Amino acid sequence: MKYILVTGGVISGVGKGVISSSFGAILKCCGIEVTMIKIDPYINLDAGTFSPYEHGEVYVLDDGGEVDLDLGNYERFLNITLHKDNNITTGKIYLSVIEKERRGDYLGKTVQVVPHITDAIQEWVEKEAQKPVSENGKTPEVCIIELGGIVGDIESMAFVEAFRQFQFRVKRENFCVAHVSLVPQPKTTGESKTKPTQSSVRELRGLGLSPDIIVCRSERPIEDGVKEKISNFCHVAPQQIISVPDLPSVYEVPVFIENHGMADFLSERLNLGITPLPPRRKYMMQWIELGDKIRHLKYEIVVAIVGKYTRLEDSYTSVTKALHHAGNKIGYKVNITFIEASNLEKSMLADDPASYHNAWRELCLCHCVVVPGGFGKRGVEGKIEAVRWCRENDKPFLGICLGFQAAVIEFSRNVLKLEDAHSTEVNEDTKNPVVIDMPEHTTGNMGGTMRLGKRTTVFKQSNCKIKKLYGNRDRIEERHRHRYEVNPAYIDKLEKSGLKFVGIDEHQERMEILELDNHPYFVAVQFHPEYMSRPVSPSPPFLGLILAARDRLKSYIARGCKLSPREPQSDYYDTDEDLEDDTLKKLTIENDTDSSAYSSSSLS
Template sequence: MKYILVTGGVISGVGKGVISSSFGAILKCCGIEVTSIKIDPYINLDAGTFSPYEHGEVFVLDDGGEVDLDLGNYERFLNITLHKENNITTGKIYKHVIDKERHGDYLGKTVQVVPHITDAIQEWVERVAQKPVSETGKPPQVCIIELGGIVGDIESMAFVEAFRQFQFRVGRENFCVAHVSLVPQPKTTGEHKTKPTQTSVRELRGLGLSPDIIVCRSERPIGQETREKISSFCHVAPAQIISIPDLKSVYEVPVFMENHGMAEFLDERLRLGIAPLPPLRKYMRPWIELGSRMANLKSEITIAVVGKYTRLEDSYTSIAKALRHAGNAAGFRIDLTFVEASNLEVATLQEDPAAYHEAWRNLCVCDGVIVPGGFGKRGVEGKILTCQWCRTNNKPFLGICLGFQAAVIEYARNVLKLNGAHSIEVDEDTAHPVVIDMPEHNPGQLGGTMRLGRRTTVFRKGDYNSKIKMLYGNRDKIDERHRHRYEVNPLYTKRFEEAGLRFVGVDVDEKRMEILELEDHPFYVAVQYHPEYLSRPLNPSPPFLGLVLAAKDRLRAFLSKGCKLSPREPQSDYDSDDDFLLNPLMAKQLNITNDQDDNSSAYSSSSFPEAPE
């Protein structure tokens, strides 16, 4: 088993997750089986109780694991299914060791950070890394481990020490370190500053880990002089220093990295035995085409996301990516507008009229609307008003989780005329509890007590053509990931359906409502599950694809053709079978032309232009 450890320096949030995923994407294109592990140094057992403002969204796995959003990146990039054990936290490790101590496994010994905690970390990594990949059943050959936070954080010291020991446990030829660091470029001087990177690498080496690769994150590519300076102070060859500037899409990063000959370096460093590679455009073709297609989309669609955590876009990162997957497949660039749900409420009109009118204006001018999930009372009335506006104005609409429940509440109030209808999450004393809790999934604790993970939804047989069922390929049942405590009250479902709101999807016991749809509407669909978690760059989620197509009035034609997209003409000279399918901006940054030899060795680090003055 081979291991690649990805660490971070200077500041967090510079893209370690995308870099880690890109290592895996490159290796997968070379025929290497890959798995991933994310280490989060916080004491929480999982990410389930995090505030979206602090860590972004909570990503849910098939087995119900509530994890960091970086695992969503791994699944999307590598097209693999991960499990809750692929996310390690300090809390999990300490609980594991304390449980063993209570069981008597350390009887007579003093339990300490070294060796007991560090040994537990190493054993956990080895155990998870060797689990077969779900999609192929084959054991992984490479495990990519991302260590959250930055080097020097007190929370991550035990993990750094564990990997200092681990490199000797598995052998140097099986262990590689990649360090991701910010290289700032102050506007006052216009030159890249290497001192922060030097400091973080010095600290990493002082803790016993020497980077084999330094990934420099910056707004613009660093020049050869900067690269040589980092090399001389950080004891890393210039060819092993990679510059990753800000790109239009994260899906361009694997190709950008491979243009430095990354597969060749990893093959030599880890002795992977990769066969001689064909031209870059052959083995990296899916990523080259994806990056080119996304960079050259012409038509634009505006989608409003009416949420409760709109101050931080990462709170809805999977929804944003699922929309862009769908837009890319349909040929449309997605322009996301985040609307704070509470700003749509009448109370805001009195407190902040400008915010109220701006929110409603953004809602009115968009092409389609998503009402995503969330918890608590704040903003719920704004979401309900959004559902009503989309229903009565024929605006394409997709509700997810709480958005599904808000659509039910709105219909109960305004169509069934059930005054005061609500969810008991918001109003425990409502006269018409159309949304109720699930007692078996809410035993009094908040962490890990919801209906979580991949569950089956069955499509009901009906006397009309369901748009959402057709988008799913007219299958009888589907599997999607869930994360909720509340559900539609089954005592009201018959009244809803008699009034025209169709629950086209239910759980396997036909007790829980999973999908609702309005027939006489361009696209009015809401789902209790979270379809964004299973969306992939080359396989967009059907509900998101339906929303995007309906927003451009293309859904009817799409369904009539058997859910097949019409082939598009090449959009640029870079979008054909014979040309190097790299978007022009990236080609310019790399100083690459189609006349060059296409093998990876042709695109060394020296092909970057000098940093601008």
């Protein structure tokens, strides 16, 4: 087994996750089986109880693991399926050691950080590195390990020491270190500053790890003279220093890094035997084509995400990625407008009328709307208002998790005329609890007690848009993360009034998918389809949303869910002046909020 350790310096959120994923993508293109491990030095057992404002979204795996969003990057880039133990935290390591101590496994010895904690880390890595993550079931040949935070953090000291020992345990020819560091470029001087990188590498070397590769993240490419300066002070050859500036898309990073000969270097450094390499254009073709397509997207579409955590775009990373995947597929650049759900509530009209009117203006100017998941009372009424507006104005709409529940509440209030209809999560005393908690998932604890992971959904109806988008399959598997469900007592009333529950769980107990017939696209799902969206294989609910927003869904379904060979479609709009709605002519997008843009803020 070969190991690549990716560390960070200067600041966190500099892009270690995408760099790690890009290493894996390059090796996989060369025919090497790769697995990934993310180490988070916090004491939490997992990411399940985090607010999205802490570390961004909580990503959910097939086995129900609630993990760091970087594992989403790994799965999207490498098209692999990871496990909850591919995310290591300080809490998991200490818990495993304490459990051993309680069983008496240490035979009365004093349990210490060295060797017991460091040994536990090494054993965990070796064990997880052997688990297959691809459909072919093969054992991985290379394990890429991303160490969260930056070198010097007190929380990560035990992990750094563990890998200092680990390099001798597995031998140097099987262990490689890549250090990702920020190279600031102050606008006042315009020159690249190398001191921060020198300091972080010096600290890393002082802890017993010497980098084989230094990846310099910066706004603009750094000059050869800067590389030579870093080389002189960091004991790394200039050709092993890679400058990765901000790029239009994260999916251009693998090709950009490979243009520096990364496959050749890793093959030689780790004796991978990738020789002779085919012409780079051939084995990296899928990434070259994807990057070219994204660069040359000529047409645009505006999607509103009505959420509760809009101050941090990473809170909805998988949703924004899934939207971009769908847009890229049909030739559209997706521009995302984040709307704070609370600003749509009528109470804001008195408290902050400017925010209220701005939020509604942005909602009215978008082409389609996504109402994603969330927890708690705040902003729920705003989400319900957004759903109502989409239903009444034939605006393409996709609800996810809480968005699914909001659609049920809105329909109950405004169509069934149950004015006090609500979720017991928000109002325990409502007379019409159309959304209730699932008793088996209400244990008193918060972490790991929800309905989590991949589960089966069975289609009840054959003549529905969403089933056709899924290829007319009778059943699908998607990942879940929720504690509340539609109250079975209200299902008949809802369906008789036109809200069709077209998908249910395999036990026929829980509603999974709803759809309205007489609407361009009104679909909501209890699961999280964004977690399984891939760059070249977008999630069907998101693809349907984008197609409906451009009035292409009917023709797409009529062709058997195949895109027209004519790209772009003849009725795509060239510019804002070509948009049919006069109000959209006035729309100007001051800040492109494309979350896939490769910047330090979007690559944590």
